Amino acid sequence: MKDSRYPPDWPQLALDKKQSVSWVCERCGVQCLKPGDGKGLLKEERYRLRMAVHHCDYDPGNNSPSNLMALCSSCHLHYHRRQQGNISLGQLSLKFY
Numbered sequence: 001m002k003d004s005r006y007p008p009d010w011p012q013l014a015l016d017k018k019q020s021v022s023w024v025c026e027r028c029g030v031q032c033l034k035p036g037d038g039k040g041l042l043k044e045e046r047y048r049l050r051m052a053v054h055h056c057d058y059d060p061g062n063n064s065p066s067n068l069m070a071l072c073s074s075c076h077l078h079y080h081r082r083q084q085g086n087i088s089l090g091q092l093s094l095k096f097y
Helices: 010-020 043-048 073-080
Strands: 052-054 068-072
Touching: 010 068, 043 068, 043 073, 052 073, 068 073
Parallel strands: none
Antiparallel strands: 052 068
């Protein structure tokens, strides 16, 4: 079920943001995976290197470029830890085996 707080063009907005930073995390500088990359990596590595687009003010309706940050999964989780953000319980987690 898609979160109705996001605009219909969110997938394209998020892709544009990721492409604008060449798939490099704006917090830690790690090179994230582009769609289709990561063959041969463990599932956990692919997850860790997945890029997300973060709303700095935690409002998914505010998609101004200055409010968006492209982050790796670890950094995105860092921003949402202990925050009253727009994520549901369990939405952001890292699994290690």
